[in-house]
Amino acid sequence: MKAIFNSRLIEIDSQVLNTKNRAFCYGDGLFETIVTGPHRINLTDFHLERLTRACKVLDLDSPQFSNQNLREMTSQLADINQLNGDTRARLQIWREDGGLYSPQLSSYSFLLQVAETTTPAFGQGGSIGISTSSKTSHNAISFAKTMSALPYVLAGIEMRQKKLDEIILLDDQGNLSETHSSNLFWIEANEIFTPSLQSGCVEGVMRRLILETLKVNEVMYKPERLTLADSVFSSNASGIRYFTSFENKRYLNPKEKLRKVLKLLQHL
Template identity: 75%
Template sequence: MKAIYNSRLIEVDDLTFNTKNRAFCYGDGLFETIVTGANRINLTDFHLERLTRACKVLHLCSPTFSSQDLNDMISQLADLNQLKGVLRVRLQVWRTDGGLYSPENSTASFLLQVAETAKPAYSKEGEIGISTTSKTSHTSISFAKTMSALPYVLAGIEMRQKELAEIILLDGRGNLAETHSSNLFWIKNDKVFTPSLETGCIEGIMRRLIIETLEVTQVMAQPESLVQADSIFSSNASGIRYFTSFGNKEYSNPEKKLTKVLKLLQPL
């Protein structure tokens, strides 16, 4: 499988890193997961904008390529690897070697990989619950996807142990924040709500699209808000999932309310 490493075409199996790699040692890096293709909306410009903002926070040199350059590289890898249909793209950026907790430079390396994905843009899931092992916190970088993801890993383990379809992380004050892999939304009386970025949730790209397409209220809300809701759904780069239950409460399919967004996700 071919990938692009620092603008050079490589074989993934040939890629090696030394033990001083800062992503490996300190999680000193960022990543973007992009889902695109002929049957999906192209949001690479949104992803590149978030990555650039995050690089500034980390005092890290952001990639110099444009959104069009990124699209061209994705197309090149899809052709070389003979990939078709919907593509799942992972772009990783990390600081080059040097220093301990305090880095010695701001230069960066990047790796771009592309694979096929069969995940639908809209799907039905089962029960969603609350995590007791992980919390979110609001920081200058919490809006971005960093290579330090242990709270989400722990929440994912808890989710599987509890046999849930998805699990919700709260912030330190007990407010709804996000799920272990997605942004969280709920609908009550035909109004759409999502947690505020002040909870420490990631500023998801699909979250941004939904907010720009529908009338969405960003709130600080306790889990009781979900008990009063009519529908619950989540969003990430792959699309939107809605959930049938939270505890003893059952929920309806929010598809009608999301019609405008779903049409954007899968353009004709």
């Protein structure tokens, strides 16, 4: 399998990182997961806008990518690797070596990998619960996808141990924030709600599409609010998943309420 490292083709298992790499040593980097294809809406612009904002916060050089050339690189890798259908591209950016906690440079390296994806744009997610092992916290970079992901790893371990299908992280004040891999939404009395970015949740690109397409209330609520919900769902670059249960509460499929968004996602 081929990947693109700093604009040149490499084998996916090539050794491109050294022991001084700042992503390896400090988590000093960012990433975007971009799902595109013949049956998906293209949100590359949203990804690039978020990446550019995050680079500014981290004092990294602005990404030298456009929607067009990123799509061209993704298409090139899909062709070379003989991938068909929808693809899942992972773009990683990390600061060049130099310095300890205080970096010396603003320049970066990048790696682009592409794989096939068969994840449906809309599907059932099963049961959810609340994480007690991890919290989110709002800060200058919490809106972005960073390479410092241990809170989500801990939540993922807890999810597996509790035999849940998804797990929700609360912020440090006990408010609903996000799941370990997605943004959180719920429907209550025909109104849609999602945690505010002040909870420390990632500003997801699919979250942005939903907020721009539907009327959504951004709130700071405790997890007990989910017991009043009719439906609960999550969103990430791969699409939307709805959940069937939380503790003893059973939920409905929100498909009808989300039809306007699903038409964009699936060209229905």
